[in-house]
Amino acid sequence: MTSPKISVLMPVRDEAHHLPAALTSLTRQTFDDWELIAVDDGSQDATLSILQKAANADQRIKVFKRPPAGLVASLNFGLERCRASLVARMDGDDICHPQRLERQYVAMQQDPKLDLLGCCVRHFPRPRLQAGMLAYEKWQNALLNQAQIERNLFVESPFAHPSVMYHKQKVTDLGGYRDMAWVEDYDLWLRMAETGARFARLPQTLLYWRDRPQRLTRTADNCSLDAFRRCKAHFLRRRWLADVGQVWLWGAGMEGKFWRKILNETGIEVSGWIDIDPRKIGQQIHRARVIAPEQIPIKHPPILICVGVRGARQQIRDYCNSSGLVEGQDYICVT
Numbered sequence: 001m002t003s004p005k006i007s008v009l010m011p012v013r014d015e016a017h018h019l020p021a022a023l024t025s026l027t028r029q030t031f032d033d034w035e036l037i038a039v040d041d042g043s044q045d046a047t048l049s050i051l052q053k054a055a056n057a058d059q060r061i062k063v064f065k066r067p068p069a070g071l072v073a074s075l076n077f078g079l080e081r082c083r084a085s086l087v088a089r090m091d092g093d094d095i096c097h098p099q100r101l102e103r104q105y106v107a108m109q110q111d112p113k114l115d116l117l118g119c120c121v122r123h124f125p126r127p128r129l130q131a132g133m134l135a136y137e138k139w140q141n142a143l144l145n146q147a148q149i150e151r152n153l154f155v156e157s158p159f160a161h162p163s164v165m166y167h168k169q170k171v172t173d174l175g176g177y178r179d180m181a182w183v184e185d186y187d188l189w190l191r192m193a194e195t196g197a198r199f200a201r202l203p204q205t206l207l208y209w210r211d212r213p214q215r216l217t218r219t220a221d222n223c224s225l226d227a228f229r230r231c232k233a234h235f236l237r238r239r240w241l242a243d244v245g246q247v248w249l250w251g252a253g254m255e256g257k258f259w260r261k262i263l264n265e266t267g268i269e270v271s272g273w274i275d276i277d278p279r280k281i282g283q284q285i286h287r288a289r290v291i292a293p294e295q296i297p298i299k300h301p302p303i304l305i306c307v308g309v310r311g312a313r314q315q316i317r318d319y320c321n322s323s324g325l326v327e328g329q330d331y332i333c334v335t
Contacts, residue, residue: 007082011074015092042068182231
């Protein structure tokens, strides 16, 4: 049997309400040489019957029923069964633009060095979206090329998992997905980056990303802010902060203090703070002095930018760059 050009990987559990729309968006793709690897992770509703009915109507849809084992186990189970060299992720509650697979496939063919390609996403339904989610959508969609994605890798996860297409071999060479104390997709992006993977994003909005209270991003412990900080610290310790015993933190507020705690657990001491609040400058916080940005000496430990105020990151970057500090060498943004 000839392998399809794209395998769509969809682990799913109890998605009967939204699944028909997701499946319809696949069957309406302008690119038709695909297979759907749908892994039912112990659904208790009508999810399995919906998938089986769809498979009976379309031989490209392959359904696998498993006892509940969790998202990571279902992803790896499904990934093993993907026959195509290119894998497109999708969730059972999202909707693909009709040209999603075609545009991503063509772009991957045009640039064989690409390991992973995202696309712009749009959250829906819009009326109840909060400012933070809208800001995250705008930030993520602005990261189009390798340089933009690399410099923001430790700010937040740069890709919506169900929006990506990647080379299966690249992911399987890394051991597939891992069940860690943080989210499996961000963990994968950072492991790929360690190997020099090439990333990009198409500027077109090709995935409609459903937001709802039950979404794992909002409910799972491994999606918490603390879990993301620990994930970042883990990978920073392996690369940018390897063999480093001291850092400075730009931001002496609560976010900086969270980072100090996590860094201390990895054996890194915060020897200084940078802040613009005149009430803090000159103080000692956990035996480390707070200085103003203009007091940064020529020789200093690596600086982690960890200011949680929206909009502050770009202002700090502008200041650092105008002062001769090099991002990725002298400082790195982690918020």
